[in-house]
Amino acid sequence: MNFFVLTTTVLCAALLVASSLALIIWNYRRAPGAFVMLGLAAPVILWLIGSTGELWARTLDTKVFWANFQYFGIVTVPVAYFMVALSVSKPEFRLSLRHWLSLLLIPFVSLLVLWTNPWHGWFRSSVQIHEIGSMSVLTATLGPYFWVHTLYSYFFIIGGIVLLMRHALLNRQRRPLQFVLMALSALVPFAANLLYLLLDNNVLPVDPTPISILFSTLLIAFVIVKLNFFDVIRGAAQTFVDNMEDIMLVLDDELRILTASRSAEQFFDISLAELRGQKVAQVVPEIQPYLTETDVSLGVECPLRLCHENQALDMELRITPVQSSMSDHPKGCLITLRDLSSVMLAEQRLRLAMQASRQGLWDFDMEAGSIYYSPEWKRLLGYKNHELANNPGLASKLTPPDQWRRLSSSVEQAAEAGAQWVETEFKMRHRDGHLVNILARTLLIRNAEGKLIRQVGTHMVMPGSSDIESI
Template sequence: MTFTPYDILLVLAAVTALALAILAWHRKLNRGATSFALLMLAVALWCSGHIMEMSAADLSGKIFWADIQFIAIVSIPVFWIAFILPYTGQTARLPLNRAVCLSIVPAVSLVMAWTNNLHGFFFSNSEIITKNNFSFLIRTFNTGFWIHSFYSYLLLLIGTILLIRTILRTSNPYRGRSVLLLAGALTPWACNALYIFRIEPFAYFDLTPFGFTLSGLLFGLGIFQFHFLDIVPIAYDTVFHNMNEGLILLDPGSRIINLNPAARKILDVKTSEAIGAQVTEVFSRWPDLLEGYRGHNMNYDFEFKKNNSGLIYNVAVSHLYMKKILRGYLITMRDITAHKKSETELRKSEEMFKALSENASDIIYTLDADGSFSYVNPAWKKILGYSRQETLGMYFIEFTRKEDSERSVQIFRELIKDRRVFTDTIIKLQHKDGSIRVFTGSASPNIDAAGKIIGITGSLKDLTDQQKLATELQQAHKMEAVGTLASAIVHDFNNIFMAIQGNISLIRKRIDQEEYAYQKIRNIEQSVDKGTELTRQLLSFVLGSQYVVTPTNLNDIVRRTSNMFSSGSKQIKIYKHYQNNLWLVDLDPVQVGKVLMNIYKNAAEAMDGKGELYVGTKNITLGTHFVKPFRAVSGKYVEISIRDTGCGMSEEIKQKIFEPFFTTREPGKGSGLGLSFARAVA
């Protein structure tokens, strides 16, 4: 086996093809890279087989290696078309069923070539010819070979035509690299033609492997220098021409290289007029557009008036760099008319919302998606006392009672997660002064254009005064019922008690004080006194008390009543605090004294007759907001505070303490009218 300089060149070609195959294989995720790798691998096999053929000394050895080469020869056209189709955008990759169909003729050709000695359909008259110290295998090509050649050339021709069509696209900025591919595609054609048609001086040298190797080098330049498998030209062409935005491609000198149909429509220019012209010339018809570009604004808006209609476009100018060298500019013109219109409508809607909410008597608020306040209208401060600065950024539950916080969190979760809408929901919030305000609330989630919940909008209607009015009305109805009952029986009871009292007094005068009956009669008298007092209280409800109002110092009444109560309740210690220079109050001293005594008695009962009682007076000034629920006028007031060390009352009892005949004492130990009377007097 002898190697010649020609063989060495073949070895270099094989190594080059193999290296290109390996490099392309590493880029197999890109379109066409796998087919290109297989194409170069086939070329390497062809070169290697040709080396062995040229080195073989006998006819059988040359025929064997020639048949080995045929594996590559029949495969290369299929791999070529599989590479070109994705590159030119005909398909993402060659489907398997089509690849099988394309491989039928090559597979049959390979079998026929390997079994040629049985039928001679491919070759005949095989012989070795020696020329210029080279020995060549010469065979006569028969019908089968020409069928194979026709099919192979057909695939190569289809791929070449697709490449030419890509090059002829005037909008394609990748034309230079496509020309490299075309040159690579035509080289094997020329080399194979020299071999088949025995053209001197290469009549017997099969230069086709060298041609495909040269093709591979040109393709490799495109792959590794220009990355044409990373940016598919047809993909660029499709995207560039089909984008709705206007695109204008400029060179570094601001001359127009290309513009897509959308840009031509916006600027109302023809391609022939725009290509090669300075962009400032094309923009000169629209001063605002030109001024923005000359001002080196990278992003600006301008209004384009055409056919009595105004369109607004956003213009973005991008620099195009390659290896840190400025290669040109890309101008993008996007129609934002609808967006601007939406912005205007949204602004008007927000202004209308603000105008309505700022003047609304009910509270209107918005929360962010995390539950913090992003807006409250003036009614929030008016009703709850918190300013906007104190409220914004705070969480809704920070204004609720502790016992209501869990329910508030549950409502918030249902609003955000379930997108539920709440209406007429009772909510209790704390006023800045610590009092509780009752509201009926409505809330719904805020949803943006993308369908995402960005917050909550809600309203609160204050029901506190309304509820207090309803409670007072209910109390009035109860008092009316008591009055109806009392009016029917109070006078009869009073007459009966007077008759009993008179007769008992006469009997008591005739009985010795030491007798047993005397003490029992005294008990009867005390019971009659209690009954008389009860009828007097009932009579006050029915007829109303006659008040004698005089300017009075409440310190005097508190001092007198507390001393009177203290003398009969030795186990209760009373602590007193009197305001100096206490303001005078117009009141009935007798009625107020009765009220205080009733309250002292209730306190004693709550402490089981033993404990501490704190009584005090104080000058206070009440504002309009505080007195509004009580339908009183603002101004100067005198406060009486009474506090005991008893066990306290539950919420349920607090709701009933002013109801007539309601008592927590055992039957027969309380009338249930004490606090009702106190409230009526107050």
């Protein structure tokens, strides 16, 4: 087998693999992360098509056409390679459409200069065919703009290598296989392109860069699929709300931390880069039993006593499974920790505010048939909290019949009129037997169909009442 046949076979095989990879990615195009992978596979295919066409062409004009055609892929690959590296190493980072277009401005200018080259020679000052055995290879004297294109391309290629190598180094102890694969995916394209630029055409007549980038793409795709990296992070990212006070951690199926909220970084005093890849038991050991001894797929919600900086904190723990877009089985979970001390403080403030304003709160869920009376509400009528049960018939028992009809009629009229609020004055019976003047403010809550489903309101002893001083 001569070198021409061997080279053609390798290029066609690479083209088949690249096309298959692009087709697989396209089938999962709705999966998070698929867009950037497809953005790298597509220009590699164009590059390989152009390389194959140039190899088979026999005339100078045909070879120049296919050499130019390759640049639809060549000018795009560096930016796409950088974006894949950015997505792997910093999955929380997002680029707007405006940023994408600005990154592709120089590649667009490069294509414009290339295809108009016969009029100015800025890209190639001359071209000729060089015979190497059974192969004819296009050689060129490069113009000044070629080096502008080259510098711009290498800026993104080296940037992608730095990102991938940094990501690999951060995970070398926790994920040794990923370290090796990511290091290879970063170094192979750079080494292949460097060899092509340094070696003579007689030694390496065909650019191996597109094949090496295809190899790199396959390695990255393998790492992503094996670790479910994009799928878990992006699925959980829909749940994130910037600047939430809750501590939030995203775990993979091996209970490693993939990403975390800013509040988690602040609470644990650890950077996101240091948190990533750690087992959650190393950061929050109190959570481990809930992850290993319960069915996480059903979700978990419970109180948790957390020891932090020699202090015991009461927290609310929520474990929510994160589904994979390619599978019905959870591929990770979202951990949420809420500091209940702040919730308790808010409840205390509300309770003190109600006491200071001499008001009692009540909440009637009409669909469930349940009602809540605050301790302050019961105190208005001279009762302690434990002396009155929260049942829907309590208020009517403590109100004279004519007064109850007056209150009910007022609420019914407001409801029929579509009002949101209603305010009524009526009398209730105090524990000591006398009547107390009450000002009732009621909020009427409806569902989407307009049906009244809930009433929430306050009762306040009217100013001037003899009971107001003793409350």
